[in-house]
Amino acid sequence: MLVDGQANAVSVAMERWNVEHRVFVVEQYFRNNDPVVKVQRLFRRNFGIGRRGAVPDRNTVHRWVAGFRRTGSVMKKKPPGTPHSVQIPENVDRVRAAFFVSPRRSARRHAVTLSIVSSFASSHLT
Structure with missing residues (x-):
């Protein structure tokens, strides 16, 4: 049986980070070359996430920053595979x-x- 707090933790853990989250993290990282822990704290404060709430982990922050440096965008890469064909x-x-x-x-x-x-x-x- 799930306790109410556990059910919330599961739904938060499965949530994807949206563009607003990604932009905030990358901006804070570059603002003063903030360490990841400080970026995570600012993220919690800005989005009203509690102490036990999910925040982007160290690897996620570094991946977003590296992607921004490489492409100039915080959007995800397009999925690999065959591109969809047009019905012509x-x-x-x-x-x-x-x-x-x-x-x-x-x-x-x-x-x-x-x-x-x-x-x-x-x-x-x-």
């Missing part, structure tokens, strides 16, 4: 032609061959 007539025709030539090949294999998302390929089987 040419792509639909390519999928239909590939299925016509090799009808026994799976939609997933066709998607890899055509460099498209597998759900796009399987939705155009019919």
